[in-house]
Amino acid sequence: MIELYELAGQDPDLRFSPYCWRVRMALAHKGEEAVTIPWRFYEKAKLPGAPHNQRVPVLVDHGEIVSESTAIAFHLEEEYGTGPSLFGGPSGEAHARFILGWTDSVLVPALAPFLVPTILPLLHPKDRAYFKSSREARLNASMTDLADSRDGRLSSIRATLTPLRVTLAHQPFLGGDEPTYADYAVFGCFQWARCVGADNVLDTQDTLNLWHDSMLDLFDGLARSAPVANP
Amino acid sequence: MIELYELAGQDPDLRFSPYCWRVRMALAHKGEEAVTIPWRFYEKAKLPGAPHNQRVPVLVDHGEIVSESTAIAFHLEEEYGTGPSLFGGPSGEAHARFILGWTDSVLVPALAPFLVPTILPLLHPKDRAYFKSSREARLNASMTDLADSRDGRLSSIRATLTPLRVTLAHQPFLGGDEPTYADYAVFGCFQWARCVGADNVLDTQDTLNLWHDSMLDLFDGLARSAPVANP
Numbered sequence: 001m002i003e004l005y006e007l008a009g010q011d012p013d014l015r016f017s018p019y020c021w022r023v024r025m026a027l028a029h030k031g032e033e034a035v036t037i038p039w040r041f042y043e044k045a046k047l048p049g050a051p052h053n054q055r056v057p058v059l060v061d062h063g064e065i066v067s068e069s070t071a072i073a074f075h076l077e078e079e080y081g082t083g084p085s086l087f088g089g090p091s092g093e094a095h096a097r098f099i100l101g102w103t104d105s106v107l108v109p110a111l112a113p114f115l116v117p118t119i120l121p122l123l124h125p126k127d128r129a130y131f132k133s134s135r136e137a138r139l140n141a142s143m144t145d146l147a148d149s150r151d152g153r154l155s156s157i158r159a160t161l162t163p164l165r166v167t168l169a170h171q172p173f174l175g176g177d178e179p180t181y182a183d184y185a186v187f188g189c190f191q192w193a194r195c196v197g198a199d200n201v202l203d204t205q206d207t208l209n210l211w212h213d214s215m216l217d218l219f220d221g222l223a224r225s226a227p228v229a230n231p
Numbered sequence: 232m233i234e235l236y237e238l239a240g241q242d243p244d245l246r247f248s249p250y251c252w253r254v255r256m257a258l259a260h261k262g263e264e265a266v267t268i269p270w271r272f273y274e275k276a277k278l279p280g281a282p283h284n285q286r287v288p289v290l291v292d293h294g295e296i297v298s299e300s301t302a303i304a305f306h307l308e309e310e311y312g313t314g315p316s317l318f319g320g321p322s323g324e325a326h327a328r329f330i331l332g333w334t335d336s337v338l339v340p341a342l343a344p345f346l347v348p349t350i351l352p353l354l355h356p357k358d359r360a361y362f363k364s365s366r367e368a369r370l371n372a373s374m375t376d377l378a379d380s381r382d383g384r385l386s387s388i389r390a391t392l393t394p395l396r397v398t399l400a401h402q403p404f405l406g407g408d409e410p411t412y413a414d415y416a417v418f419g420c421f422q423w424a425r426c427v428g429a430d431n432v433l434d435t436q437d438t439l440n441l442w443h444d445s446m447l448d449l450f451d452g453l454a455r456s457a458p459v460a461n462p
Contacts (some may be wrong), residue, residue: 091407094319098329098413
């Protein structure tokens with residue numbers, strides 16, 4: 001049995017972590033079923049591998065504990081070699097590293113200040129004080145200032161997406177004709193926004209909607225049918 | 232015989248175009264010899280394929296004219312299949328597209344305003360009026376303002392390089408254990424800066440120096456031994 005520990009909101013069915021979505025999509029890509037287990041920040045001691053593991057996603061694969069989304073992806077690629085490849089071989093994997101690096105160092109930091117004030121009220125009440133203080137420190141801004149600056153951030157977020165637009169003008173997925181883990185890594189950020197109710201990251205005219213719709217459709221609409229916060 | 236038309240400065244041996252450097256490195260990767268032909272902007276009519284082709288690089292491969300660096304890379308990959316692959320297969324190629332897209336849409340625009348005022352006096356006198364007016368229009372700034380703002384741009388240029396640092400902390404090249412066309416595309420930008428004498432894009436402490444030095448060493452120091460503008 002495979003278990004996936006995912007960050008949940010006050011509503012245990014609300015799962016919005018971009019890193020957990022990478023793993024959810026990667027598991028579906030491999031055709032593997034997993035039991036997803038809601039987890040909140042206040043439950044640090046309950047996380048498999050605690051106290052070493054402090055964050056989700058954590059995968060428990062038939063008893064083996066694997067934490068951190070990229071490590072989980074490589075674990076799945078190695079252990080489930082008979083399913084479709086997540087990287088398309090060593091060269092795909094090497095080049096995909098840049099896409100993961102860009103996502104983590106550019107896209108996530110662009111979206112975080114925009115999404116954090118939206119996320120706060122969706123969290124379990126016991127999580128809110130921790131989330132507020134840790135994110136205010138990380139982003140070096142008060143939650144009030146972050147909320148006030150949200151609308152002003154949209155144009156620079158959209159500008160950040162230019163390399164995706166350029167690439168996806170050539171091919172349907174970042175991985176080529178079929179999606180790979182690179183697509184799931186980037187898409188996790190869009191699903192992060194979607195699940196917390198921030199559905200305006202992409203303008204309706206954005207050429208990325210074609211790719212985004214394809215990602216939502218994958219695996220019988222896995223991401224499209226995920227619970228979304230009420231506005 | 233393979234001929235490569237490259238942008239040259241007033242000194243015909245000074246070749247600094249980032250897109251031409253991609254092709255120079257790709258040819259060396261394939262183990263192919265080429266005659267490189269200096270070309271200046273005022274010689275538009277002399278470019279093979281003119282007037283359709285307006286820009287370098289242009290490759291003339293045994294009579295076949297191929298223009299635009301990415302098209303040239305795919306041409307080389309297809310026609311010189313017995314040499315080492317430039318992409319490592321279809322998945323490498325698909326994922327490399329994002330690295331090319333990022334380079335063209337983020338790295339080149341970050342460097343251009345920094346380098347353009349340095350390039351202007353290095354050009355052939357007949358090229359300068361065209362270069363000045365076209366670049367001032369493209370960058371929406373006067374050459375004087377661009378020159379005055381150079382130092383202030385360094386920190387944001389260096390911040391732009393973060394996804395490279397993250398990736399190259401994992402592996403020696405963007406292509407993995409060996410360089411691929413993705414490395415040449417990015418490196419072309421560094422060689423652009425180096426050849427025009429802007430050798431301070433990387434701080435001496437930058438972790439990217441390891442990769443940059445490896446790139447300069449490739450093919451018996453092809454890029455390291457290239458003529459550089461006198462300061």
